[in-house]
Amino acid sequence: MAFRIALRTAAPALAAVALSLAVAQGAPASAAEHGAIPAPTAPSAVPAHPSARQTAPADDNPFRAMELDGLKAEFRFMCPAGRCVGYWSLALTEDRLKRHYQGGEFFAYAPAKGEFGFFLDTDIAYRTVKDPRRVRLVDSDFTRRNPRVEIRYGDPDRPRAAEVVATATTWM
Incomplete structure (x- = not known):
């Protein structure tokens, strides 16, 4: 029961953080479209399989x-x-x-x-x-x-x- 109460209290804060990150990541892309900052470059190596999300140092x-x-x-x-x-x-x-x-x-x-x-x-x-x-x-x-x-x-x-x-x- 205590876990459910803590989850209900933390859920709005977590949602706000996730939303702000999404907006913050979208801002540079929008600025790049308008020429304010250079567009990010694509990564040089793309994994061969879509479920492979790791990268190799x-x-x-x-x-x-x-x-x-x-x-x-x-x-x-x-x-x-x-x-x-x-x-x-x-x-x-x-x-x-x-x-x-x-x-x-x-x-x-x-x-x-x-x-x-x-x-x-x-x-x-x-x-x-x-x-x-x-x-x-x-x-x-x-x-x-x-x-x-x-x-x-x-x-x-x-x-x-x-x-x-x-x-x-x-x-x-």
């Missing part, structure tokens, strides 16, 4: 200390079973995507130890992929444990003979 990028050649770090969202999760991954740059690839598969390889990594497609891990747009390497034990990780194209059964497409190197 730039300092959370686990790849920021790596030297990337042919790879770029991207913050993305996946929504398995309707629950969205944000994650950082490495993907091929546009110039590497434009190259013509034929007769092989992409795979992640650590030449120092001869280890293979996995690519992530939504929430499924693949050892190899044929489409360069599906090359997506996530922050994992594989990338942390190996100072140099290479994306190679060719026959995964003969990794040393495959073409090095991109690299990620951690300098220690």
Whole structure:
């Protein structure tokens, strides 16, 4: 009973605060339309899924200390079973995507130890992929444990003979 009374007393104050915030947020937009202040710019990255409302701080990028050649770090969202999760991954740059690839598969390889990594497609891990747009390497034990990780194209059964497409190197 006491909770209901407190809620009834606080409800008008909460409604007034919410209304004043809505009006205050609308004022800059109205002023921008009339040239009084510059219009706000759109955010640079929009989440891939409408229910994904989080944003990724730039300092959370686990790849920021790596030297990337042919790879770029991207913050993305996946929504398995309707629950969205944000994650950082490495993907091929546009110039590497434009190259013509034929007769092989992409795979992640650590030449120092001869280890293979996995690519992530939504929430499924693949050892190899044929489409360069599906090359997506996530922050994992594989990338942390190996100072140099290479994306190679060719026959995964003969990794040393495959073409090095991109690299990620951690300098220690």
